[in-house]
Amino acid sequence: MTTSTAPPPTAAGAPKPSSKSDPQKHGRLAVLLLTPTFLVLALVILYPLIAAVRESLYRKQEGVDEAGFVVEGENFVGIDNFTAMFTGEAADRFWNAFFNTTFFTVTTLFLEIVIGVAMALVMHHALRGKGIVRASILVPWAIPTAVSAIMWQFIFQADGVANEVLNSQILWTTEGFQAKVAVIIADVWKTAPFVGLLVLAGLQIISNDVYEAARVDGASAWKQFWRITLPLVKPALLVAILFRGLDALRMFDLPFVMIGPRKRSVETLSMLAQEEALNLRIGPAAAYAIVLFVYVAVVAYAFVKLLGADVLGEARTRDKEAKQKMKVGPGMATV
Amino acid sequence: MSDTKAPGGRRWLLNVGVIIIVIYCLVPFYWMVVSAFRRPNDAGDNSPLPSPWSLENFDAVFSPSVGFWRSLGNSLVVAGTTTIITLIVGTFAAYTLARLDFRFKNVAAGIIIATSMFPGVALLVPLFKLFTDIEWINTYQAMIVPSLSFALPLAVWTLATFFRQMPKELEEAAMVDGLTRGQAFRKVILPLAAPGMFTTAIITFIAAWNEFIIALSMVNEKEMKTATVAISQFTGSSGFDSPFGTKMAAGVIVTVPLVIVVLIFQRRIIAGLTAGGVK
Numbered sequence: 001m002t003t004s005t006a007p008p009p010t011a012a013g014a015p016k017p018s019s020k021s022d023p024q025k026h027g028r029l030a031v032l033l034l035t036p037t038f039l040v041l042a043l044v045i046l047y048p049l050i051a052a053v054r055e056s057l058y059r060k061q062e063g064v065d066e067a068g069f070v071v072e073g074e075n076f077v078g079i080d081n082f083t084a085m086f087t088g089e090a091a092d093r094f095w096n097a098f099f100n101t102t103f104f105t106v107t108t109l110f111l112e113i114v115i116g117v118a119m120a121l122v123m124h125h126a127l128r129g130k131g132i133v134r135a136s137i138l139v140p141w142a143i144p145t146a147v148s149a150i151m152w153q154f155i156f157q158a159d160g161v162a163n164e165v166l167n168s169q170i171l172w173t174t175e176g177f178q179a180k181v182a183v184i185i186a187d188v189w190k191t192a193p194f195v196g197l198l199v200l201a202g203l204q205i206i207s208n209d210v211y212e213a214a215r216v217d218g219a220s221a222w223k224q225f226w227r228i229t230l231p232l233v234k235p236a237l238l239v240a241i242l243f244r245g246l247d248a249l250r251m252f253d254l255p256f257v258m259i260g261p262r263k264r265s266v267e268t269l270s271m272l273a274q275e276e277a278l279n280l281r282i283g284p285a286a287a288y289a290i291v292l293f294v295y296v297a298v299v300a301y302a303f304v305k306l307l308g309a310d311v312l313g314e315a316r317t318r319d320k321e322a323k324q325k326m327k328v329g330p331g332m333a334t335v
Numbered sequence: 336m337s338d339t340k341a342p343g344g345r346r347w348l349l350n351v352g353v354i355i356i357v358i359y360c361l362v363p364f365y366w367m368v369v370s371a372f373r374r375p376n377d378a379g380d381n382s383p384l385p386s387p388w389s390l391e392n393f394d395a396v397f398s399p400s401v402g403f404w405r406s407l408g409n410s411l412v413v414a415g416t417t418t419i420i421t422l423i424v425g426t427f428a429a430y431t432l433a434r435l436d437f438r439f440k441n442v443a444a445g446i447i448i449a450t451s452m453f454p455g456v457a458l459l460v461p462l463f464k465l466f467t468d469i470e471w472i473n474t475y476q477a478m479i480v481p482s483l484s485f486a487l488p489l490a491v492w493t494l495a496t497f498f499r500q501m502p503k504e505l506e507e508a509a510m511v512d513g514l515t516r517g518q519a520f521r522k523v524i525l526p527l528a529a530p531g532m533f534t535t536a537i538i539t540f541i542a543a544w545n546e547f548i549i550a551l552s553m554v555n556e557k558e559m560k561t562a563t564v565a566i567s568q569f570t571g572s573s574g575f576d577s578p579f580g581t582k583m584a585a586g587v588i589v590t591v592p593l594v595i596v597v598l599i600f601q602r603r604i605i606a607g608l609t610a611g612g613v614k
Contacts, residue, residue: 048458122352201609
């Protein structure tokens with residue numbers, strides 16, 4: 001660790017006011033520069049979240065009270081919205097939506113990972129056609145989900161091309177398990193290439209030497225994949241799974257446009273909350289939204305804590321580094 | 336990178352894999368495009384090319400009664416404003432996260448990444464009530480303000496990645512030469528970061544352009560609907576007739592400009608997407 005002793009003469013202005021040293025140094029500037037972003041986030045995320053919690057404890061009241069006056073307004077109902085959701089008359093619809101949300105998330109994630117990893121491996125090792133693959137893989141990502149929903153609705157219609165290719169007569173976009181399958185196919189089509197891109201980025205930082213060594217040791221291609229590629233690409237994969245999973249948990253556009261609102265076989269929690277809100281049943285809508293929020297938060301927490309998904313990545317200040325700098329710091333700070 | 340000593344069998348397998356990926360990604364899109372160019376009555380035709388080719392579906396999309404120009408304009412206003420606000424606000428935060436050292440940096444980065452995981456419907460419900468009360472329903476701001484919730488974290492994260500990739504020595508040298516940090520930022524960093532900011536703008540714009548649930552919920556007047564919502568609600572002449580030809584043509588109109596931009600800037604966009612790790 002070099003340091004405060006005379007700077008090399010070559011570096012003309014070397015005794016710079018180095019800053020990277022003291023973690024407090026930029027404190028004030030950082031606060032200043034971060035304020036606008038955090039203000040906006042507080043306004044569009046924190047405030048609505050708090051408001052949603054409040055709304056979930058109220059219910060709109062319309063009727064006549066004991067004295068015969070028309071009552072209109074909001075009543076504090078405590079956790080009634082939640083008990084109604086879990087066990088009351090709305091429970092059946094809620095648990096169905098909860099199941100659909102979970103089912104879509106698990107199935108699409110699984111398929112996206114398998115297909116995405118396969119795509120990444122092909123792209124990584126491909127000798128020819130890299131340009132065209134890279135170009136085409138961005139196409140599903142760029143298409144708006146609502147448009148891809150219509151596109152797949154068209155493909156899956158009764159006399160559509162899917163039935164012709166499969167030589168089947170399935171009514172894909174009508175209520176039933178086939179509607180779930182149609183949604184899953186459409187979702188995986190759009191997102192697996194994206195997962196492929198993320199995994200490819202992870203693959204590209206694995207050094208070739210590792211494979212050389214494995215080959216020298218006589219490891220088969222299969223073994224190399226399981227013992228080297230997968231463990232080394234795991235950080236990138238975990239982050240991809242986390243973000244895709246959370247995205248799948250809030251799925252709305254695809255089932256809504258492709259199959260339609262109020263369709264039992266594909267209704268997700270987001271669809272349920274959105275519909276209740278538009279029907280001005282704000283209390284129950286907020287309760288659904290809170291449950292979804294908690295669900296997302298729990299999954300995210302589990303990923304970060306249990307599986308160690310490093311979402312911050314290179315953004316993280318490495319502790320060791322910081323400590324080293326601190327040691328060096330005071331000497332260098334010549335200003 | 337590529338394995339030049341690949342045995343013949345493996346090479347063959349890789350080429351097949353490449354072809355499968357291209358087909359997988361492009362065939363559904365291709366189907367939308369060719370279906371848009373069929374005559375409306377041929378919508379059920381499943382031949383690989385339209386016969387005959389026709390622009391009738393596009394005429395239908397732009398017929399005055401549909402008002403699709405207006406919808407495209409609305410999308411442009413909402414996505415464009417969201418992108419501009421996001422970039423202006425987010426650049427400072429991104430620079431801070433990428434370049435400055437301060438306590439709670441990990442916390443600040445963590446909060447921004449956490450907000451990007453936020454389920455949109457959880458803010459939609461209270462904002463819908465609020466906007467109803469203050470009569471913002473059917474306005475642009477009712478779509479732009481909620482859109483910031485996903486666009487801002489996305490932009491900050493992507494921009495921070497680009498800032499981090501720039502050599503630190505540059506601004507340090509500038510500061511040694513007597514510029515303040517602010518001047519170094521303006522005169523050295525910003526010009527160099529322009530490509531990264533441009534890429535971030537594209538990614539943010541696409542995310543905002545593709546937004547659906549907010550635009551669907553905050554607007555019920557046809558005049559104010561964005562393109563994605565308008566397409567999903569196209570109705571045929573009779574109630575049950577879903578005008579797929581028109582919808583496919585509208586889908587092509589909404590998508591093709593994006594696809595072209597994405598293909599032109601594909602390398603940068605991939606860098607932005609993968610380094611950001613966020614959709």
